[in-house]
Structure formats: C-alpha cells, structure tokens
Amino acid sequence: MNRLLAEQVFKPGAFPEYTYVSRKSTDLGIDYELRLRQALKVSGYLTSIIGPSKMGKTVLCEKVIALENLIEMSGVDFKDSEDFWNIIGVKVGLSVSGEFGEVNLKGNMESKKEINKSEKFVLNKDRVIEYFKDNGLVLVLDDFHYASEDVQIHIAQQLKDAIRKEFKAIVISLPHRADDAIRKNADLTGRINSINIEPWKESELEQIAIKGFRELGINIKNDISKKISIESLTSPQLMQYICLSICTLIDSDTGNIKEVPEDVLEIAYKFTTINLNYNDVVKILKEGPNPRGNKRKLYKTNIDKELDIYGLIVESIRKNPPLVGLTLDELKRRIDDLIICDIKKPDKKTIRESLNKIQNIITEKDGIYKVLEWKDNVVHILDPLFLFYLRWGTY
Template sequence: MDDQKLRVGQVFVAGGPPTITYNPRSELNLEDQILDYLDEGHRILSVSGSTKTGKTVLVRRIIPPNDGIWLSGGAISSSEQFWESIAEHLGLFTAIERTSDSKDEIWRTVAGQANIGIAKGGIDKKEITGSTSGEKVTRARNVPTQVREVLRGGLTPLVIDDFHYMPQDVQLEIVRSLKDLVFDGLRVIVIAVPHRAYDVVRVEREMTGRVQQVSVGFWNEDELAGIAHKGFDALKLVDKDGTLITRLAKESFASPHLMQDFCLQLCKANGYRKAQDEYRQLLAPDWSTFFADRASMASKSAFDLLARGPRQRTDRKERQLRSGTITDIYGAVLAAIAHTGPNTELTYEEIRTALKEVLSSDAPQRHEVTRILEEMTKIATNEIEGEPVVDYDVELGKLYISDPYFAFFLRWGVPDLS
C-alpha cells in the first residue's frame, strides 16, 4: 500500500509537465487566449516568456505532442531541416521508386534412369533454367512542396518551441514560406523568450499585424505560493504560518521551475519523500546552506565560462573589487550584474552604475563594457548548452538574464563576487 502513495517527485516536478501542482494562472486567461487563436487562426501566435516560466508547459497543456506538430528551434539550423523534420513527423515519403522485372525461362527434357526394386526403365525429367532482369527508377519528391500540400488548410497546429534558437536567416526563410499557409488557415505557434517575441516581425516586416502575442510573463509570489500550497496539501505537509512558502517564492526569481525545485528539496530536507498518513509540520532548514547547496548545482559551469572570457589571457588588466577580490573585466562585469540583485533586465547605464559601486578603481569605458557583454552573449550562445544564460541586445542596448537559475547562482553561488 505504501508503494501507492504519491512521491514528492510526482507532486513537485522541476523540468517537466506538472499535474497536481499545475497552475493555469486563470486571471491572465492564458489558456483561453491560445484556445481563441486555435478557433480563429489566420495569424502566427507568438507565446513569449522568460526561460523556465512555463511557456512550453502551458502550450502542451492545450496542444499535447500527439495533437500537434512539435519542432524544437534548437534542432533546426536550415530551412531544409525544418521541412524534413515536418515530413518525418507526418510520415511522408520523400522519394518514389518504381521497379519492373522480366524473366526468361528455358525448358529441357533430360533422359535418366530410376531404380525401383529390381526394375529399370527410362524417364523424362524437366528442368527450368532462366534469368531475370530488372529496372529500378527513383524520383526524389520536393520535400517542401509535399509538406505544404499536407499542411495547407489543415487544423493540426504547427508548434516551434525555442524559435529564437534558429539563426535569423533561417527564421526569415521559414516565416516567408509559411505566410500563405497561415493565410489559408494553418495554425502556427512559436515559443520564444520575451525580447525575441517579435523576431517573426523583425525578420519579415510584412508579418506586421499578422502576429498575435501571448505573454506568459513573470510569476508573482502569490502564483508561486499556489504551487507550494497545492503540493504540500497533496503530500499532507503543513507550513503553519506560511513563512517557508514566502521565503521560497521570494528566492524563485519569478520562476515556477525554481519554485517546484525548492519545494521538492524542502520536503527532502525534512525527511519526507512520500505523502504522509496524517498532516505533518515542515521545519525551516538553514536557509544559507539550503540555497547555497542549490546554487552549487545550478549554473556554475556557465558562470565559469563567462568569467573566463573567450580565451585565457595573462595580459588582462587586474581589477580589484571593494570586497577585496582581484579579478579582470569579465569578473568585474559579472560582479556588477550580481550587485543589482541581480535584476534580470539591465540597461548599460545600470550596469555602469553597478560597476562604480563594486570596483575600488575607475570603471571601464563604455566600449569596453559593451564589448564584454557581446562576448559573453557569444559564449552563452555557442559554448553553453541550453538557453543562453545572458543575452545582450545591441539594438536595444539591454542585457537580459534569460535563465533564472543563473540569476539564482549569481545571488547564492558566489558570495564574494561583490
């Protein structure tokens, strides 16, 4: 019977689709907006939200993988790959093969003898010898044309997760090739981070007015607390005065992913791995140790790569932080970002102000700082797996911390940084 009890990992799901602790955030009408789009169509729907804020979970709740064509932008590096991925999903044949065979036969009568008891006599034996020849003709079918024929006017939605991962020239090719299909009724949903939500319009100006936006947005503390309340109640665990839940929500950087993880680890820290037979009180851990332990498993490798820079150099100018730590310009910029809280969206001016506050010497020049931010973006994109942890938008002059786990690491993983 004990084996049938809910396990904490079934209740608090970090990195997967939650069931018990799923929060539709009904006051934002997110599910209804997607359902309305599926009813109406004739536009592209862009669902945007920061990393690990529940974008994919939301869309999958409405369109399970079996009910749509799901593609990952991170796995698409060319338009050819895009069309081939859809063809594979639809089970389409990309070539037609015709084979024809011919066979010539020769009949021969062979004289022979058969011994049956003591009698001997002659018999006729027929043998068949022959040859076969064949011709095989293969004709390749145009994959985009074939896929477009199937998709046109269909009601099966096409979902491109992590649309922002695709190179912009590939985005442009794909959006242009989908325009007429969208006009004819194909439902196309792209999922992206907020500052890339308008990539569809940025790469193809003609899509202006033909893109509908659904912003998932950051979670507030009440929404995050709802995850804990649902889960703890299912496990028969109690946070008597609500202080534990409040603290977890404050440290979650508006991410349900982090909140799920924190709740899971709090249960384990209290020795609970399954639902209890009767309600039991949760106790507060040593918070500094609790969060430092979580941070050590979060984004240290990403931080190390960014702090190192594009290559190891011995001629970088040393810079001393007010904490006494000696670092270089990469470490100084990371210290400045962390000093802001860190905030997950920063202008150059905010970073420069923070640099003045964390450095014991003069702050670097503007061109130096922007060059470092651009280099960090390249490293985050090319050398770090998954969502880029930071992204500097040159056009907007803003730095985005795209991954709440990285923001969490900057707060708890490197205490001597600032």
C-alpha cells in the same frame, strides 16, 4: 488512495498535473489558456507566444493542446532552411521518400488481369500540411531565436504560406527578440495572434508551493513560500525544482513530515544547484576574452577577492536584489558598490566594451552558454536557472 510522492507533485521538467497554476494577463484580465484556445480557432493566423525563458510557455501549450496533437520542435532543430518541411515530416513519422502503388483490373469480364502501377514520391510541404490537418496536429516551434537569422526568415516565409492552408502553428520566442523574423515579415502583418506572457508574480509562484505541499499533506507557512518565490526569479520551473529539493532533504515521502522547516531553505537552494551545469559558463564569463599576455587591472572588493572587470560584471549580476534585466546604469552602480578602494573605478565606456566582448564570446558558443544577452544597453538574463546558480552554486 495511495499517498502521492514528491516527484509526482513537483515536476520541474514536465507537465505539473497537481501544481498547475492558471494565470490571467494584466492587460485584458483573461486566462492565458482561453487566449490560446481562441488564437488556435482563428484560421489563417499564426500564433506567436512571447515571454521570458522558463516562464511556462510550453506548459501552457501542453495544457491547452492534447499531447497527442502537439508536435514540439525547437529552433535548434533547423540548421538548414531547405530542410524545414522534411524535418517536420520526419518528426511526425512521414517517409522522406519512397514509392506507392495501386492495382488496376483491366480486360473483359471473362479475362481480367492485374496491372501494377507504382510512382515515386518525395516528401513536400503540401503533404506535411495535409497530414497535420487530417490529424488535428499543431506545430509548437519553441526557442525560435536559436535558429540563425537566415533560417528564421525562411521559416517565416514558409509559415506564411502554410497558415493560409489552415496549418496550425505556434512560435515561441523571447521578449527582447520580439523584432524577430516573424514580426518583421510584412506579409504576416495582421495575421498574427500575439500572446505576451508576463513574468510570474511572487504571489502566483507561491501557489505552486502551497498547492503542492497541500497535496503531500505538509503545511508551509506564508513567509516561507514567499522566500522561495523570491529566489525562484519569476520562474515556475525553478519554483518546482526548489520545492522538490526541499522534499528530498526533509524526506517528505515517509509521510512523517507535517511542516516545511525554515532552516532547510538555504540548504535547498544550494542543493538545487547540484544538477545545474553552469560551472563552465561562469568560468568563460569571468575569464573574458584572451588577454594575449596583457595583465588586467585588478580591483579590491568587499567580498575579499580581487577581481578584474569581467569578474566584477559577473559578481554584480549575482548581487541582491536578483534581477533578470540589468541596465548599464544599474551594473555601474553595483560594480561601484563592490570596489572598496579609492582608486578610479571602471567607467561606463569600459563596462560597455567589456560587455560587448562577453557577447561576442557567447555568440560563438553552443546553446548552453547563451544564458544572457547584452542588447540596447541592457543585460538580459535569458536563463533564470543560470542566475540562480550564480547566486547559490559553487564555482
């Protein structure tokens, strides 16, 4: 048997065949895989998967549904509500429009002649639904929150009618968007199978490292796998990425490495950030809105930098312990801890107003900038990879 390579074992962006970890929901104690299988068997119901970003929601779908039956799309694919079924049809290879013909034989037994009949067709909802049913396909609509509110409402209405015709669909969204158009559609009340994906526990993330390095014939101590799991910020994707970085740094593919050395960890964290393209995102957040010639107040900090309110907010987010949800009170405490002078520190009103301005900037930017959301007095980190970059990247 050929030796496995690290890239075959640790897969940050693909299905992890050797390091897949099955988890149980704490509310029911049932495997997520079993819950999804059961949901897909219920005719006339829409399946809604809610969970933080980079938590393995799509990987769960790939585990349960055969890849040839899974049609993955994203909320960003739908710019115009009128194109919903056309876009799906094109995705599965259906023609948007065209002609079909049939031949009829007409005449008596001695003399029959062919009559060609052709009709034009335009791709429509019913044709797409029938194609999905005939071929056992399941639509997985990921990042539903990336679609505009109007498009979300339209899609919810379209799916309401489609599931009644036994069209199978899964909508994936973020937990603080659980009040989106799907949940708010009164006609879907009682017709949704909800699966809430909980953040990964450190013990579950550790299993990725333990299983993966075992496949490579390399020992990893429990305290090392635990340290990696903490820095993975509840994200299995990030855990895979860090483990792959470790393998690259120790050259595991030679087969000469027997144990993961502890002194490689911090180097691996920094090495992992090399391919994370968040430099411009951090710059935008730290700069805040255009000051229009007005000088901002600077505060002396314990990190040997003078920072304005926007720099303080970014720096407070990256501080220990790493959290993917920060309340206004927690941000205020962290900002206070950063400032070393006795001068008046920013109050909650100033912090709140600054966060509102940051949110306005993010809202107007492209998808890569939507790394966090300020909502209901909580900063939600939408992308754990961004927080990891904040902690270990160079910017």
